[in-house]
Amino acid sequence: MIIATLGVASVAGILYFLFNLWWPGWYLDWTYRRNRIKIGNRLMHLISSGQFLVDVFEDKVKSIPKKAFVLYKEYTYTYEDMDKMANKAARAAIEIGVKPGSTIAIMIHNHPSIVWSYLGFMKAGYQIALINIYLRSRSLSHSINSSGANVLIVGEDPVLSEAILEIKDDIPNITTYVLGSSKQSTLFLSFDLVLSRVSDVTLDKNIRKHVLPTTTNMLIYTSGTTGLPKPALVSHTRTLAAAFAFQTFDISPDDILYETLPLYHSAALMIGFGNTIMSGCTMVLREKFSASHFWEDCRRYNVTIIQYIGEVCRYLLAQPKSNKDKSNKVRVAYGNGLRQDIWTEFKERFDIERIVEFYGATESPVAIHNITNKTGSCGRSSPYLRQFTPMVFVKYDLEAQAPIRNKAGYCIPIHTDEVGLMVVPLIDGKTSFQGYRGKKEDSEKRLLYDVFEKGDKYFNSGDLFRLDKDYYVYFNDRIGDTFRWKGENVSTTEVSNILTDLDFVTDANVYGVLIPGTEGRAGMAALHLTDSNIGTLTPAMIVSLSKHVRTVLPSYARPRFIRIQKQFDMTSTFKQQKTILVREGFDMNVISDPIFYLDISTYFYRPLDHEIYKQIMAGNIAF
Ligand SMILES: *[C@@H]1O[C@H](CO)[C@@H](O)[C@H](O)[C@H]1NC(C)=O
Ligand SMILES: *[C@@H]1O[C@H](CO)[C@@H](O)[C@H](O)[C@H]1NC(C)=O
Ligand SMILES: *[C@@H]1O[C@H](CO)[C@@H](O)[C@H](O)[C@H]1NC(C)=O
Ligand SMILES: *[C@@H]1O[C@H](CO)[C@@H](O)[C@H](O)[C@H]1NC(C)=O
Ligand SMILES: *[C@@H]1O[C@H](CO)[C@@H](O)[C@H](O)[C@H]1NC(C)=O
Ligand SMILES: *[C@@H]1O[C@H](CO)[C@@H](O)[C@H](O)[C@H]1NC(C)=O
Secondary structure, eight states, rough: OOOHHHHHHHHHHHHHHHHHHHSTTTTHHHHHHHHHHHHHHHHHHHHTTTTTTHHHHHHHHHHTSSSSSEEEEEEEEEEHHHHHHHHHHHHHHTTOOOOTTOOOEEOOOOSSHHHHHHHHHHHHHHHEEEEOOTOEEEEHHHHHHHHOSSSEEOOOOOOHHHHHHHHHHGTHHHHTEOOSSGGGGGSSSHHHHHHHSOSSOOOOOGGGTTOOOEEEEEEEEESHHHHHHHHEOOOEEHHHHHTTTTGGTTOOOOOEEEEEEEETTTTIIIIIHHHHHHTTTTEOOSOOOOOTTTHHEEEEHTTHHHHEEEEHHHHTSSOOOOOTTTOOOOOOOEEEOOHHHHHHHHHHHHHHEEEEEEOOOOTOOOOOOOOOOOOTTTTEEOOHTTSSSSSSEEETTTTEEEEEEEETTTTTTTOOTTTTEEEEEETTTTOOOOOOOOOOOHTTTEEEESSSSSOOEEEEEEEEEEEOOOOEEEEEETTTTEEEEETEEHHHHHHHHTTTTTTTTTEEEEEEEOOTTTOOOOEEEEEESSSSSOOOOOOOHHHHHHHHHHHHHHHHOSSSEEEEEEEOOSSSSSSHHHHHHHTTTOOOTTOOOOEEEEEETEEEEEEOOOHHHHHHHOOSSSO
């Protein structure tokens, strides 16, 4: 009997072992898939009954009218309060003659008014273009122009109306309304005046009956791969789908989300705000991220979920340690870009139960989540999961900045543990790329054709990943974040992880710059120092930086230039910041920050001055 039992157990054990060998992590895939099916069914149910995010919101207003929806400073807005304001916003837009189905641009900071504007304009079935509030001059007028809107609503903050005033002549066909009652409203039309004239009664849903699942709900600007911000078209289906993201963990109506990311980006609006509505929970809105107020706010509002981008975590860790660090109710941190070097420290110092890292982009047809506990991985992509979330990783040529193609002209899938470009097949009814509004070329640039066979079509994610033998996916770099120097590939993420090992470095943004007379790109790192009052590297720091870089990095990966950046602000996304840094390079004529260069005769960093700069530009200094 015992022997028989042992026999059965060992046979089962062997079968399990073999099965696992054949399909590593199958139980994780099943769990993930079950969760996806549940979400998929709920999504399909809503879409097939003609319901979109705004309808879900209106249902919540009926079922939980008095529940706190948005907390802002000392104010509480219930579901019902926001609904009334949203009704007014919708009616006001109709009153000023915005045509059904057309676009309204909004440029509003994180404030309750962006919430009710967004909801209200959805109620009336308009498309909403979300203008980045930090844009100025040409990029601002370009963004507004490319939205196709005729009406622009500007938030109450006077800096916003001043920014518009500067470019008024470049947007001649746009009527601007200002919120609030500041003196700027005399220079523009007052939206408050219109609001005061209209009722707050719910609109008949018929007003948005032209809205279909594929209809564009909003335009969210992304940097794309390069250049000026491009409006990515986000349909109602995608808006709805993103609002299920938190169902990958057990979000409940009792949760309180702390939102410090800007609501004009997809992370905060599509995911943070969308999920607040979907689960009927509460969102604490803060004007902008503040490292010193973060945990104080979390305690004050009993926050249970926080949303991050990598820099947020880094700046929180850079705050002085406090014995209150663990006293918070945060159970989930959701976001992307948390780098491996600080993952554990972040989780432990602030006692966060669960970190859910995801990969996705506003315009990407797919997203993945790490719901497993594999360090460093942002999700899984097994053959099984790829049937539902299709993605392929192909070999990429960094020099040519294009996928490598074989003799027949097709792309080549990577082997286990190699790094490759993620591409997503565009299959009708399964995956779709809605593209950007306006110039067709911008959208075309994101597509790849004839990838594995003649006539096929793929979305180019622009991101490089590694896939291990157990099908875990690891983010490696964005295209352009890996550069070639001395015939070697340098990964900016790896170098920056190493630089932040130094206790006086909070963050390091690494990129490649051109040096006249050399091939490829030389590494450059923009550093944020832990003690921001110093402003530059002290002699002792130079010694330890030089030593660290020399010890840990191979010669080709050692940054040739170091730039000390004074402050951290979230005025632009990480990607945009990098574009600016790359453009400025080490040009002493445009940068006022201290710059150091690597003297390769001693491998010591030295301050860059105008004389040496001239020598470098003349090709007289070896790198
Ligand atoms: C916006 O459009 C107007 C009208 O066509 C044009 O005069 C202006 O140059 C455009 N501005 C930008 C920044 O594209
Ligand atoms: C702006 O309006 C004028 C007059 O209606 C029209 O001729 C022009 O094409 C418009 N420009 C844009 C960029 O829509
Ligand atoms: C936070 O929770 C504590 C205890 O659970 C409670 O006393 C307090 O009123 C809550 N604060 C808010 C703002 O809800
Ligand atoms: C991962 O860890 C979390 C929290 O520790 C736990 O709840 C969850 O079940 C784990 N997931 C897997 C797949 O092991
Ligand atoms: C996600 O992955 C990280 C490591 O990369 C792990 O620490 C974390 O617990 C994972 N999150 C969940 C929810 O399993
Ligand atoms: C660098 O990347 C290219 C792909 O662009 C690859 O062919 C080459 O093998 C890589 N070199 C090294 C040393 O990893």
